[in-house]
Amino acid sequence: MSNWMLGAVLTIGILFSSACREEEMTPCSIQDKRLVDGVDFYCGNVVDLNRMGANLDYARIVNTQFNSVTAENIMKPAFLHPSENLFHWTEADQLADYCASHSKRLHGHTLIWHQQLPPWMLNFRGDQTAWENMMREHIFQIVNHFKGKVSSWDVVNEAFNDDGTLRNSIWKKNLGSSYLEKAFQYAHEADPAAKLFYNDYSLVINPVKRKAVLSFLNSLKAKGVPIDGIGLQMHLFNGFPENVEISNAIDEVWKNDYLVHISELDISINPFSQALDKAPQEELVRQAEKYLYIFKTYDRIHASYKFGITIWGVGDRDSWIRYFYNRADFPLLFDDNYQPKRAYCKLIADL
Numbered sequence: 001m002s003n004w005m006l007g008a009v010l011t012i013g014i015l016f017s018s019a020c021r022e023e024e025m026t027p028c029s030i031q032d033k034r035l036v037d038g039v040d041f042y043c044g045n046v047v048d049l050n051r052m053g054a055n056l057d058y059a060r061i062v063n064t065q066f067n068s069v070t071a072e073n074i075m076k077p078a079f080l081h082p083s084e085n086l087f088h089w090t091e092a093d094q095l096a097d098y099c100a101s102h103s104k105r106l107h108g109h110t111l112i113w114h115q116q117l118p119p120w121m122l123n124f125r126g127d128q129t130a131w132e133n134m135m136r137e138h139i140f141q142i143v144n145h146f147k148g149k150v151s152s153w154d155v156v157n158e159a160f161n162d163d164g165t166l167r168n169s170i171w172k173k174n175l176g177s178s179y180l181e182k183a184f185q186y187a188h189e190a191d192p193a194a195k196l197f198y199n200d201y202s203l204v205i206n207p208v209k210r211k212a213v214l215s216f217l218n219s220l221k222a223k224g225v226p227i228d229g230i231g232l233q234m235h236l237f238n239g240f241p242e243n244v245e246i247s248n249a250i251d252e253v254w255k256n257d258y259l260v261h262i263s264e265l266d267i268s269i270n271p272f273s274q275a276l277d278k279a280p281q282e283e284l285v286r287q288a289e290k291y292l293y294i295f296k297t298y299d300r301i302h303a304s305y306k307f308g309i310t311i312w313g314v315g316d317r318d319s320w321i322r323y324f325y326n327r328a329d330f331p332l333l334f335d336d337n338y339q340p341k342r343a344y345c346k347l348i349a350d351l
């Protein structure tokens, strides 16, 4: 081979391999097309105003790609209601103002849960009437404060165990199982226009739990309790649940006449907590396919049942999975530097 031919081959080789490397790092760029343009339902994320202020890339993604917002933590009881006679609105009000000025829907998360409760609530003492008044005041003040700004609420979060029984939370212990219907009624009294949701995890992978939740909520709805929809959290893995389980769960929920909110979507790639310093390419490819499957499957349900899909985090560095489960993981649409991952690019290209 002559010198120039060798040079040409080497140059092409270098160009080709750097193009591949480039392609691996940034499979597409955030251009004119926006995620929300490809779908006819609300597409949301958890938004942190501190991160918005600190990182332009984060802010650009939130501003352009999503039209619905959930607060990851600042609208939970421990933050909004830190002591019995004190409500703390500052950060949540700022988020509500941001949503109003940027035409984004704000979904409230969450009124009644067994986690992230303020200590005073955990230590509350009183008979059933005192508990009822306390719960009513908690729900009423919060929903009333955000009336007209928050369009929907996760009224009750994670009330069921995996075997389909009711979790023995402080609410169940002190109010019995009727706390759920009361919570929905109080929220409805405070804002009759707000859409009210029951939200939970494992409703896709665990049909026993899903059926128990549906039958419990159906019996409340039959009595006239105002429940509009069900939030399927969907903290999933590349390998499970199977796609068919996902479509079965979505179908079962709307067929029971509930709005469907895929409320906390993320897709983990490291179920066995391996030591990973970056995401393996083949897992990113599988992850992209799974995201696309979920969006397409959701999109085909009737418009009147679509409340939207909310992703639980913007860049992988923000994901709760890393610190909550203490494992390396890469479950979101954007990487640690807020560059698009294959999953984002596939949604943009194929929706």
Ligand code: XIL
Pocket: 072, 073, 157, 233, 264, 320, 324
């Ligand atoms: C998580 C947040 O993402 C974390 O920042 C926080 O430390 C714990 O809660 N199900 C829910 C969400 O309903 O509120 C949880 O959010 C994730 C699981």
